[in-house]
Amino acid sequence: MPVRALVGKRLTGVINWHRSRATIHSMAVLDAIIDDIAIHKPDHVALTGDLVNVGYPPEFPVAAARLSPLGTPDHVSIIPGNHDAYVRGSLDAMARVFGPFMCGDDGETGYPYLRVRQNIALIGMNTGVPTAPFFATGTMGRPQGERLARLLQDTRKSGLFRVVMIHHPPLRRGVKFGRGLTDAKSFERILREEGAELVLHGHNHRFSIHHAAGPSGPVPVLGVGSASAVPGTPQHLAEYSLIRLTPGGSQPIRIERRGIGLHDRKVSEIGISVP
Numbered sequence: 001m002p003v004r005a006l007v008g009k010r011l012t013g014v015i016n017w018h019r020s021r022a023t024i025h026s027m028a029v030l031d032a033i034i035d036d037i038a039i040h041k042p043d044h045v046a047l048t049g050d051l052v053n054v055g056y057p058p059e060f061p062v063a064a065a066r067l068s069p070l071g072t073p074d075h076v077s078i079i080p081g082n083h084d085a086y087v088r089g090s091l092d093a094m095a096r097v098f099g100p101f102m103c104g105d106d107g108e109t110g111y112p113y114l115r116v117r118q119n120i121a122l123i124g125m126n127t128g129v130p131t132a133p134f135f136a137t138g139t140m141g142r143p144q145g146e147r148l149a150r151l152l153q154d155t156r157k158s159g160l161f162r163v164v165m166i167h168h169p170p171l172r173r174g175v176k177f178g179r180g181l182t183d184a185k186s187f188e189r190i191l192r193e194e195g196a197e198l199v200l201h202g203h204n205h206r207f208s209i210h211h212a213a214g215p216s217g218p219v220p221v222l223g224v225g226s227a228s229a230v231p232g233t234p235q236h237l238a239e240y241s242l243i244r245l246t247p248g249g250s251q252p253i254r255i256e257r258r259g260i261g262l263h264d265r266k267v268s269e270i271g272i273s274v275p
């Protein structure tokens with residue numbers, strides 16, 4: 001499909017979901033965010049992980065029920081976060097419930113997966129690995145890195161707008177000790193050699209935009225906020241990013257941040273960003 005086909009269309013709503021870490025996450029807040037996403041009818045929803053708290057199998061069906069208003073697996077793409085991979089076996093339990101949301105168009109499981117919607121390539125990574133207590137690091141791993149590089153090459157040749165979804169902040173700078181990607185240097189090298197048009201990550205509960213070096217210019221790296229954060233400080237509000245992609249346009253990415261009010265608990269626009 002030609003690049004111009006997406007001009008003016010809203011492609012992807014992104015939320016980063018953190019369920020029931022009781023004092024800092026609220027399901028009522030999350031429901032308000034989900035309702036707002038549904039009102040805006042994004043063409044696709046990308047969830048960047050941490051759907052549950054401690055990777056306990058019964059948590060996943062509960063999360064699935066809450067997610068259901070967002071749409072079917074064809075309409076929603078999910079990647080795991082570190083809380084989804086909390087202990088050995090957690091990711092298997094997640095896959096039993098969310099497998100159709102976490103596979104490629106070919107139906108194959110494994111990461112990274114590739115989904116193509118219109119002229120957008122969604123590449124889903126898994127960096128969730130069980131870690132020692134008090135650590136929340138993630139790891140891409142060499143096999144995933146090699147497959148990521150191949151997918152980025154192939155989808156570039158196909159003229160697709162390449163969006164990489166990865167839970168952990170994938171760059172070395174701006175990450176707190178014990179919370180980053182252990183092989184961020186390798187991820188940065190892949191971006192530097194193969195490029196991408198946009199990288200989405202979660203994990204930090206904060207909206208952020210950084211840029212990584214790419215072969216033909218900087219690659220925007222967008223961190224999305226938590227969709228269930230209890231209203232507290234303006235730096236820790238529940239929000240999601242409504243992203244309009246216009247491949248080939250003068251401003252190919254436009255991000256509308258929509259977050260919940262401190263007092264009225266209503267969701268509204270809280271900022272516009274063009275990385």
Ligand SMILES: [Fe+2]
Binds near residue numbers: 136202
């Ligand atoms: Fe996380």
